[in-house]
């Protein structure tokens with residue numbers, strides 16, 4: 518029996534320090550399952566860990582970031598978080614998952630069990646959820662080991678490639694989940710990246726009456742794709758006035774919901790201008806302005822317009838949300854296939870990372886079998 522496998526390992530802190538290595542196939546605990554990875558899509562966090570972009574390398578202190586309870590990344594670690602594969606082995610106490618099941622891996626594998634929220638039994642509020650491909654080995658490998666609870670069966674009519682980026686759909690879904698969006702809303706989606714394009718589809722699915730998708734110079738192709746996926750209006754903010762367009766589209770009311778998937782400080786600032794009175798601004802993107810992500814905002818707009826501000830993190834999305842997303846994907850109401858890129862074998866992981874980083878591809882796929 519084979520006991521070694523190939524995996525893409527971040528082996529030391531600092532820029533680069535990633536290579537394909539031969540490592541042990543993980544040993545299963547009684548409640549673990551072993552998954553043969555069939556497809557794992559590359560996300561920007563993989564690229565950021567490879568490049569060691571801030572805040573990856575920033576030391577975390579309680580004073581600076583009191584919400585952070587663990588390091589970003591455990592070193593060494595096999596990268597890869599958007600995983601679809603086939604169960605090939607199960608621990609002795611595994612009951613629900615069977616060998617041969619086609620599963621995706623829930624990104625927040627399990628609550629930490631030790632933080633103040635976990636101690637209160639509020640596991641879905643855990644402050645340090647274990648994230649696959651960051652705090653424990655991920656899917657750029659032939660096999661990945663996860664707790665049974667994190668292996669979620671996906672609908673038969675989806676391919677492994679289509680199912681792999683479920684985490685990105687859940688990221689968009691959990692954003693809406695936290696906003697309590699009302700039907701008939703005008704929604705501005707900032708950023709036509711992977712999550713923004715899934716949010717565009719979801720906004721329509723959830724009953725938005727108008728979706729305005731924004732991007733900057735260089736995003737032209739992605740904006741066009743957004744239009745095909747349901748955006749009613751696309752705006753290139755480098756060339757056009759977002760404020761004028763939103764006001765024009767809403768009879769000078771502004772948008773009910775403005776969602777940021779860019780983390781760009783100027784986009785977040787602009788959100789306060791274009792949101793309506795008693796509207797909602799939702800923050801999913803991470804500003805790259807240091808460990809605290811400080812941005813300048815027009816504070817007075819919050820009280821003058823009675824604005825609500827919400828935030829979300831995908832690792833806190835529950836299994837319930839994952840199942841709802843997979844159901845929508847299985848019904849073809851949310852499509853991942855228009856975003857999929859090329860397939861790369863493990864040996865060409867760096868090409869796949871570069872395709873993602875350069876925006877040539879939205880979702881390059883690493884496929885161990887190739």
Ligand SMILES: [Zn+2]
Nearest residue numbers: 629632635643
């Ligand atoms: Zn916890």
